[in-house]
Amino acid sequence: MGNTVSADANVNIKATTNNLNPPPECPMHNKGSKEQQETKKVSECPVQHGTGSDINPYNMMPPANQQPSPDQPFPLPTQRQVSTIPRAMPDGSTEFWVYPSQQMFWNAMLRKGWRWKDEDIKPKDMDDIIRIHNANNEQAWQEVLKWEALHAKECGHPRLKSFGGKATQYSPRARIRSWLGYELPFDRHDWIVDRCGKEVRYIIDYYDGGELDNKYQFALLDVRPAIDNFENVWDRMKVMYMRYRYELIGNKGGTKLTN
Known part of the structure; x- marks a missing residue:
């Protein structure tokens, strides 16, 4: 992205203006002073x-x-x-x-x-x-x-550390969801994160979220570590348990917590 800073995270943006469908490019940006x-x-x-x-x-x-x-x-x-x-x-x-x-x-x-x-x-x-x-x-x-x-x-x-777009290579979870009647993501990225010397691959599926909000966000993101090793599987199991537990507590209290 810039001459001095860099963090491309190719995001294939599903066009929301004049039916444009731009290709994947770089990652996110934060407007600071x-x-x-x-x-x-x-x-x-x-x-x-x-x-x-x-x-x-x-x-x-x-x-x-x-x-x-x-x-x-x-x-x-x-x-x-x-x-x-x-x-x-x-x-x-x-x-x-x-x-x-x-x-x-x-x-x-x-x-x-x-x-x-x-x-x-x-x-x-x-x-x-x-x-x-x-x-x-x-x-x-x-x-x-x-x-x-x-x-x-x-x-x-x-x-x-690195990333790559795989818009036509649907993840197993995205395919299973489509078999259940849900839409397929309009883009997919694989990001390699450096966890203090350990490489961890993340899969990011981008779904159409409908209307564009005032923060220019419209995509629904499904982000999770890839099932490449036991540690990633264990992380996903822990998060699944936490979501189930807090939803259960919320239902008992009369309020359902959102993820």
């Missing part, structure tokens, strides 16, 4: 638009493209915003992932086959898309942190 953003150590979050040796193995994206595309109907901002997502660097340091600019997102959509001439798109639409993209990523990271809280004594500062 200019001074706060400048104090963060940032790391580049490039946008996927090529193949070959220039691909970044941490986000599967090539170098950022900030150049206007041919016949682009209007100029787009190239400013990028720093996310709140810490990035685990190979040397052990921590930087922050940076979100793509509107120009980068536009170029990414074109690479995915979208043609702006087929849509009545306006500059405001691109601004909304970026806000939705960033909000969804921030929301996903907060859900990851809820799971990581189970290991707070073991590691108090988990960081996002």
Whole structure:
């Protein structure tokens, strides 16, 4: 995402403006003061638009493209915003992932086959898309942190190491839900979290939540550690028990607790 901060969390945003369907990009962003953003150590979050040796193995994206595309109907901002997502660097340091600019997102959509001439798109639409993209990523990271809280004594500062979009590779849970009559997610990401030296894979399914709220959130996220080892399975069992227990207590008290 930015020249100095980086935490791409490809989020394939299901278009809410003019039927746009932009491709996956980077993670979430937190609007802080200019001074706060400048104090963060940032790391580049490039946008996927090529193949070959220039691909970044941490986000599967090539170098950022900030150049206007041919016949682009209007100029787009190239400013990028720093996310709140810490990035685990190979040397052990921590930087922050940076979100793509509107120009980068536009170029990414074109690479995915979208043609702006087929849509009545306006500059405001691109601004909304970026806000939705960033909000969804921030929301996903907060859900990851809820799971990581189970290991707070073991590691108090988990960081996002890498991620990848798997929109067409439905998770087993998503498929089972679809067999029961529920909709399939419109996107899926796998995030690799560095838990103080231990890599933990998280699966994130993105479902259409309907109306866009004033925080530019519309997706319903199903975030959980992948069933890669016994520890992840145990975490999921503990959370399932806690949800059942608190719902049971809530029902006895006449109030049902929400998850």
